[in-house]
Amino acid sequence: MFTIIGAAGNVGYSTSSALRRAGIPVRAILRDRTKAARLSDIGCEIITADLHDAAALAKAIDGANAVQIIMPVSPRAKDPADGLRRSIESLFEAMAQARPKQVLAISDYGAHVADDIGMPSMFRDLEVRLAQLETQLLVLRSAEHMHNWGRVIPMAVASGILPTFQDPVDMAQPTISAHDLGLIAADLLLRPESGKELEVIHAEGPHRYSANDVAAVVSQLSSRVVRARAVPRSQWQAMFERTMPSSLANLLIKANDAKNKGGLVEISPNAGDVRYGPTSLIDALRPLVLPE
Template sequence: MFAIVGAAGNVGYSTSLALREAGVPVRAILRDKAKAARLREIGCEIVLADVQDSGALAKSIADVDAVQIILPVPLQAKDPGGEMQRAIGSIAVALERARPRRVLAISDYGAHVANDIGMPTMFRTFEERLGRLNAHKMFLRSAEHMQNWERVIPVAIASGNLPSFHDPVDMVFPTISAPDLGQIAANLLLRPDIGRELEVIHAEGPCRYSASDVATALSQLSGRAVRAHAVPRPQWKETFERSMPASLAGLLIKFYDACNKGSLVDIEPNNGEVRYGTTELIDALRPLPPPQ
């Protein structure tokens, strides 16, 4: 039995689907029963549990062979950073109680960096805490998701301007389609045990892209001219805090500062294999929402 915590999300659903297509049983663990329908349709067992409830989470994974864990980013919480810290502790306690043989944790590019670089540092804490588990651990570090551009696509196409915190806009960076990440995770879960207590694997798309590449793809998809422009650094805090709590804005500001320095939010040197998705940027953006 494979348990997928956070199975309703893009990555979790993709992993669940790939495992079901491989003919193995999947227990889909999610918080909102309203999102269970498509998981039930592919033959998953449905269990409701919140990552903040270590007791319920431990029960949901008590008898499984392998668990995939995704640390959720609670966008609607008053203090997303604090919520993530509490979730890390709750997840670790649940895994210690349930004692699955294998744990695959979705992590982040840059989780190896010792300095505080925002969101990747949160995943460094996640890795360090789960590293104490008595289990075969796989830390699957993900590049930035292509789907993260979704929230700005309508305004970019309508206005012709794509705002970017990647600066300069022609600087390429690692990125991956979220469903590709789920497929890579499923392949790792299905792989025979190689006898190592800890593995670090990085996942990114078939090639690296820039914000200008995103604008070009949107131009091709919409038939309208779109150009990328870098949001000036002094405007970041105000821009982020229009749509999110200050603690999350702070994590993202540090993250983009690290991205723009180059080489920090990247593959850890001399540690871990790299797996590549197959979805090109334009194909990942194709189903995202058009302007209203």
């Protein structure tokens, strides 16, 4: 039996579905039981638990052969950065109590960087803490998810301008479909045990894309000419803080600075296994531009 923490999200649901298709029992751990319907429909056992309640998490994962961890961000929290730190400690305590044979943690490109580069550094902290467990740890570092562009697509179609924090707008960056990432995670969970105490694997899509590439895809799908335009660095703080607390804004600003610098939010040097999902940018963005 495999347990998926954060099973209601795009990645978690994709992993859960793949495991169920393989005939594996799946226990889905959710914060909000109202999101359980589609997981119940595919035969998952549903348990609700607060990610900050280590005792409840340990009880929920008790008996699992493997646990997949997806650490969610709560943008509505008063201090999302502090919430992430509390989640890391709670997850560690829960795993230490339940002692599953294997833990697969979804991490981030750039988590190998020692300097503070915002969000990837939070995942570095997660990796370091989980590495202290007496269990087999599999770290799956993910490129940025393609569906994150969905936040600005309506604005781009309406105005003809795709605002982006990527600068320059023609710099290709690694990205991946969340669905593909979930399938890669499921494949790793289903494979024979490697025997390694710690293994780091990277995952990205079939090609790297720039903001210009995104604008071209949105143009093609919407039949509207759309051009990418970099948001001036001086406006970032105000733009982020319109929709989120300052602590989360700072994590994202640092991450975007690191991406634009190049070479940081990347595959780590001397990386071993890199997995490539098959979904192209146009296929990932099609349902966002042309919703049913």
